[in-house]
Amino acid sequence: MYVLQQHITEHGLVETDGNILISGFGTKESLYTYLISTGITIPPDNHKLDVSPKYFLAIWNSKFKHVYCEGDEPKCPTCGKLENEIAKLKRTDPLYHKLCAEREQHLSKVHTQYQYSVHLQEQAHSGAYNWWSIYGDYKGALEIPKTIGRNIIFESKALLKVHYSGFLIDNKDIFYYYLHPEHWSEDSNTVISTLHLLLSQQTNLPEEIRLIFDRHGTNQSNLVQAYFEWLVRFEKVFKRIEYNTTVAYHGKSRMDQGNSPITLEYQHSEKFSIAELAEGVNKCGGHKGYSSVALWDWEDFFKGKIRGKLSQIRPKS
Numbered sequence: 001m002y003v004l005q006q007h008i009t010e011h012g013l014v015e016t017d018g019n020i021l022i023s024g025f026g027t028k029e030s031l032y033t034y035l036i037s038t039g040i041t042i043p044p045d046n047h048k049l050d051v052s053p054k055y056f057l058a059i060w061n062s063k064f065k066h067v068y069c070e071g072d073e074p075k076c077p078t079c080g081k082l083e084n085e086i087a088k089l090k091r092t093d094p095l096y097h098k099l100c101a102e103r104e105q106h107l108s109k110v111h112t113q114y115q116y117s118v119h120l121q122e123q124a125h126s127g128a129y130n131w132w133s134i135y136g137d138y139k140g141a142l143e144i145p146k147t148i149g150r151n152i153i154f155e156s157k158a159l160l161k162v163h164y165s166g167f168l169i170d171n172k173d174i175f176y177y178y179l180h181p182e183h184w185s186e187d188s189n190t191v192i193s194t195l196h197l198l199l200s201q202q203t204n205l206p207e208e209i210r211l212i213f214d215r216h217g218t219n220q221s222n223l224v225q226a227y228f229e230w231l232v233r234f235e236k237v238f239k240r241i242e243y244n245t246t247v248a249y250h251g252k253s254r255m256d257q258g259n260s261p262i263t264l265e266y267q268h269s270e271k272f273s274i275a276e277l278a279e280g281v282n283k284c285g286g287h288k289g290y291s292s293v294a295l296w297d298w299e300d301f302f303k304g305k306i307r308g309k310l311s312q313i314r315p316k317s
C-alpha cells in the first residue's frame with residue numbers, strides 16, 4: 001500500500017487526532033479508481049501493481065484503519081478517539097470522567113445543531129418570516145450508463161459517476177439537485193457554482209437566507225466566505241446571510257428524505273447521460289434536477305447572464 005501512503009504524503013490531507021481523512025473521495029472505491037487512473041503502476045518493490053479493488057480494500061481495512069474516506073463508518077474521529085480512550089480506562093480513573101464529560105459536550109453540540117436545523121425548517125414552514133431556510137447536502141454518486149436487462153458491450157469500461165449537489169428550500173419544500181461528474185468533487189467550486197445557480201433560478205429572493213451545510217473543509221473556505229460577502233456587500237442581493245455547518249460526520253441529513261425517490265427512479269429506468277438523470281429527478285414530485293455548470297472561469301461565470309439575472313430578482317429595498 002505504498003501508493004496509498006504516497007498519496008497521503010503528497011496531498012494536503014486533513015489529519016485530526018491521529019486519524020487521516022482523505023478529502024474529496026466519497027468512498028475507498030473512488031480513491032482506488034483515481035489512483036489507478038493516475039497511472040501509478042510500479043510500487044517500490046518493482047512488482048506490477050495489478051491489485052483488484054477487493055484486495056485494495058482488504059489491505060486498507062486491516063492496515064490503514066486510521067485513514068478514512070468521507071463516506072466511511074465510523075465517521076467521526078472525535079467520537080472514535082474518545083470511545084477508544086474511555087474503553088481503556090477504569091471508572092475510578094479521574095481521566096475517565098473527564099473524557100466522558102468531553103464526549104457528552106461533543107454530542108450535545110451535535111444535538112443542538114440538529115435541533116436548530118429543525119427549528120429553522122419549522123419557522124420557514126410557518127410562513128411568518130421573510131427569510132429562507134436552505135439546507136445543502138450531497139448525494140452519493142450514481143453511475144451511467146445504466147441499462148436494464150440488456151448486456152450492452154460499451155467501448156469504455158469505466159462508468160461515469162455522477163454526483164448530486166442538493167439543496168432543500170424549506171420555505172418551498174422543493175429539492176433542487178445539480179448534477180455533475182464525480183471528478184469535480186465536492187469543493188468550494190461546486191458549492192459556489194451550484195448555490196449560485198439555485199439562486200439564479202428563483203423568480204424572487206428574500207432579504208435574508210439561512211444556510212445549513214454539511215461540514216466539509218471546502219465548505220468553510222475563504223472562497224465560500226468571499227462569495228457570501230460579495231452577494232451581501234457588493235451585489236446587495238441579500239441583507240444578511242447566516243451560514244451554519246453541521247458537526248462533521250454527524251450529519252443526519254434532512255436531504256435524505258429527498259434522495260430516495262431519485263434512487264428509486266434510477267433503479268427503474270435506463271440512463272445514458274447526465275441530462276437523462278436530471279430528467280429523472282424532475283419526474284419525482286417536489287424535485288428539480290439540472291445539469292450543473294462548471295465554474296472554470298470565475299470572472300466569466302459571474303459577469304455573464306447569471307449575474308445580471310440575480311441582480312434583477314434581488315429584493316427591492
Ligand SMILES: [Zn+2]
Nearest residue numbers: 076078079106
Ligand atoms: Zn462525534
